[in-house]
Amino acid sequence: MESSSHLDDLDFQNVAKLNLNKVSSGISKMGYSDGITEGREVMFQKGFDFGYKDGLKTALEISKYEAAAKMLIGKSNNDELVREIQKYRQEKFDERYKAKYFKCNNSKDLQYDIVSSQHNSLLDKEKEILRAKFPNFSNLLG
Template sequence: MTSDSSDDEFESISNANHNKISQKMEKMGYKDGVHDGRESQFQKGFDDGYEQGFKNGFLLGKYNGQLTIEPTKNDSKSDGKARNDLILQRPSRGQCILCTNPSLKDDSIKDIVNKQNEHMKRIESTLESRYPSN
């Protein structure tokens, strides 16, 4: 009988230890999953923002290049208008839709990104009409 009671006690202690260890492992797994999820979302957001910023910067740089070489042109298109173009003179001003319209801060990130993309398309269209490609 002593053997049965010690076996029952051992089983009870083993079950309690197993449950305690299982709960700790579940918590650790959950924490690791949350951390990994945050990290991957952060990286994806950074990558998306970097790509969008690069495209916008490249677009403005392309037209800013025209500003640089325009004074050396001798054709009839060169009237100095690029030197006075505010879009090209101050590319950091007016290119950020959120900076020009702070009320958008309450919109979702997705909506802000969509509006920024639409804004940059309008800027590209404006620059293309002012400085058509040859």
């Protein structure tokens, strides 16, 4: 028969193992949860950074044309330029671009750099269209 102190040691070891397993399991779950949370935060930040950069670039390009059109429409003596500006304003470029932009942005499964590249390509194509349709107006803006 085993001695009482030996049984006490075995009980203590069993309790210690159970406690260690509980603590380890809890720490493991917390670590997993923290890792998921941090991963999400990193991805959200990365997405925000790409979106902010692309959105700012797009907004500046659109605003450049919009501001120039408003400023020049009543002040230019160049009839050709005035006709181009009037035609530009009738086409509502900013609204047409937004529709294309959001259609391009509908791909949730693509990586940020791919979506960013698509947005930049779209903006470059739209600027080429503007340059072709409105050469005098576009040349003023560089």
